[in-house]
Amino acid sequence: MKDADVIVIGSGLGGLVAGAMLARYGQQVIVCESHGIPGGAAHSFSRRGFHFDSGPSFYCGLGNVGAAADYPSLNPLRMVFDLLGQSVETIPYDPMGHYHFPDATLPIYGNGERYQEAIATITPTGAEELKRLETKLLGLYDALKHIPTLALRPDLAALPMLLQRYPWAMAKMLPYVLSVQGPISQWIDGTVHDPWVRRLLDLECFLLSGLKASGTVLPEMAFMFGERSRSVIDYPIGGSASIINALVNGLNQWGGTLQLNAHVERIVVSNNRAVGVKLRNGDILSAPTVISNATVWDTYEHLLAPEDLPVAYRQKGLDTPAVESFMHLHLGIRADGLEHLTGHHVVVHDESKDITVPGNTCMISIPSVWDASLAPAHHHVAHVYSLEPYAGWRRDDTYADRKRQRAQPLFAALEKVIPDVCDRITLELIGTPLTHAHYLRRHQGTYGPAIAAGQGMFPGNKTPISGLYRVGDSTMPGIGVPAVAASGILCANSLVQPGQTLELLDQLGI
Ligand SMILES: Cc1cc2nc3c(=O)[nH]c(=O)nc-3n(C[C@H](O)[C@H](O)[C@H](O)COP(=O)(O)OP(=O)(O)OC[C@H]3O[C@@H](n4cnc5c(N)ncnc54)[C@H](O)[C@@H]3O)c2cc1C
Incomplete structure (x- = not known):
């Protein structure tokens, strides 16, 4: 007897993408969300006619306008919408924003030339150096662009599939193989010497990963520069709620269900196998596959008993450094x-x-x-x-x-x-951090793991418990909307045969 094929704990972007994709693959999926509103860090809320985003608001290539209308769009969410038969209406805009330093205000244009022109009014040398860095980053972006995230999976089955389907794109990736896991600072140090632009790059990295250039992984910045200049900067009409609604509608359309106010108290483990979840109201839902979208700390500390995991593995997870x-x-x-x-x-x-x-x-x-x-x-x-910081509140x-x-x-x-x-x-x-921790159900209200590039890697979706997987920003590839969507895709693809993924890619023509 089972209630579903898959139970997903949490309706953050990672959980919803994994759940909706698995529903699209034909599996029976239940997503259990503790909060009364879905979306986790990306949920929206309303007060007295004002509709607020609780978290993300910087997006690229989400809608069907401008360059984002062309495939391949690198935005994994946009690909998932297409797969689910959903779309989000967006408003394109440029500049993306303004950075206000004490000594200058800089408009951040998506268009690389305009961006460099704006920087040249402050530091002409720095603008030239940034241009050289951007050319390198766009080379990596172009290589990445032709391998859709939707085709990726975290196991060995990925390699033959990608080589067969995208041989030229895979060949283009070869020059980057050794550097992709390293920090972007490895490229900045050899290209940009101007202190003003180096500070600017640190800020851009910090906004993305919560870490400066020395901790931010290279492809993340290549992706950011590429999407900003080659795709379109757009904002979803209705705010981040419209993204979450599209994913929930997609989940429902393919037969999945979302249960709100369904706080999972425990993952039920039997003989080192996840067999379901126990809700706070005492209900037990059984399924052969359980996916936790809760953070690594919340999953290992609260959802599993200490004896469910090998001691050293559990401790390593709990010791993961956290951004404030x-x-x-x-x-x-x-x-x-x-x-x-x-x-x-x-x-x-x-x-x-x-x-x-x-x-x-x-x-x-x-x-x-x-x-x-x-x-x-x-x-x-x-x-x-x-x-x-959370401490002391x-x-x-x-x-x-x-x-x-x-x-x-x-x-x-x-x-x-x-x-x-x-x-x-x-x-x-x-x-405050207490509000953030409460509404997002996140350990100490953290932004996510502070895993610096070159010093460690975000773990994959698998756990030592058979049938238990993890998605979201404490798994590969890390923090941020595109990254957590990618984690959901990687997890969903790893639970089906490569042929099923190829079928979907054929349907989308990518
Ligand atoms: C203020 C802020 C601004 C941001 N801005 C941007 C931006 O502009 N661009 C960008 O790309 N990224 C941005 N980010 C980052 C991005 O929003 C997050 O990385 C991403 O949304 C995290 O998604 P997730 O799937 O990992 O999990 P979460 O969003 O944390 O979702 C996890 C879900 O699991 C639920 N849950 C937890 N425990 C349980 C339980 N026991 N039972 C049931 N449910 C449970 C939670 O309630 C939550 O809904 C921002 C983040 C913040 C906080």
Whole structure:
């Protein structure tokens, strides 16, 4: 007796992609989500007519407009939408955002030439050096581009399949084989000497991986530069909720189900085999395959008993270093007089401090400049966030004061963009690492594992427990929307025969 072929714990992007793809492959799938809203770090929520993204808002190549309409698009989510018969309407825009350093503000254009022209007004030498680096990165992007993520699987069956289907693209990858696991700094060090551009590259890496250039893996940056300049920068109408809805609709359309408010308390293991899950309400759901989208820490600490895993393996997982958590500011503001406002900003407050110091680098997203339906008429939604350590946060008498005090760098960052923002606020929500950990059900509210390129690798989907797999940002290839979607694809493909994947690729013509 079984309730499903596959149970997925968590409806983050990794879990939904794995679940929906397995449903598309014909398996019976149940996704159990602890929260009342699906999407994990990418969920959206509404208050008084304002619709907020809780996390990601930088996307490329999601919709069917501009260059993203052409295959192969490197965005794995876009490929999964096509596979599921779903789509997301998007609004293209450029520049992607503005970086505000204490000494200069730089528009970040997707178009490489315009980006370099903007940098040349600050440092002509640096712009030339960046151009050389970008040429190298785009070479790697072009090699990667013709091997769709949808075709990948993490086992040996991948090699003959890829060699047969994409022989030229595989040949193009050969020159990169030795460097792809290393950090992008291996290429920056030989190409970019200008300190201003080196700091800029550190910031770009930090925004992507939570680590600077010395810790960020090379293909991640090649992907970012490539998608930004060769694909299209776009924002999904309806915010990140529309991405999650498309995946949930795809899951349902192919026979899968999503259960909300279904907190999994334990993965049921029998004779070193995962056989199902036990929910907080006492229900037991049985399935021969269980996929955990919870973080490595949450899965090993809370969902399994210590004796379920080999001692050293479990400890290694639990010892994975973690990126800090976040302070969040979600605001509803009056929009009068802000007709020229743009949507994305990154503010670095103090150049003498490292960009990774909590509060020093603040990310701002005002997506209602593209999609007015996210806010009531004549208003905008703004989301501002910065890294913040989890340690020391407690809901005690000092909580309210501390919260306000730690949110000050976020208000100050937004004032750089909208000087009178404090007079415009009609709705104010401040989130701390405790809020982040609570709503995202993530260990210490972390952004994800701090696994530096060259010093370690993100683990694969398999675990030592037969039938138990993991997806999401604590598995290969790591943190970020495209990466976690890729983890879901890798996991789903590894659970079917290569011939089934080839059939789907044929249907998509890629
Ligand atoms: C503030 C912020 C901004 C970001 N901005 C960007 C961006 O602009 N671009 C980009 O590419 N990336 C961005 N990211 C990163 C990206 O959003 C994440 O890497 C990604 O969404 C993580 O997805 P995931 O599948 O690993 O898991 P998660 O999103 O963590 O989902 C895991 C899910 O599992 C559920 N769960 C956990 N335990 C249980 C349980 N016991 N029972 C049932 N369910 C459970 C959780 O509730 C959650 O829904 C951002 C992240 C944050 C936090």
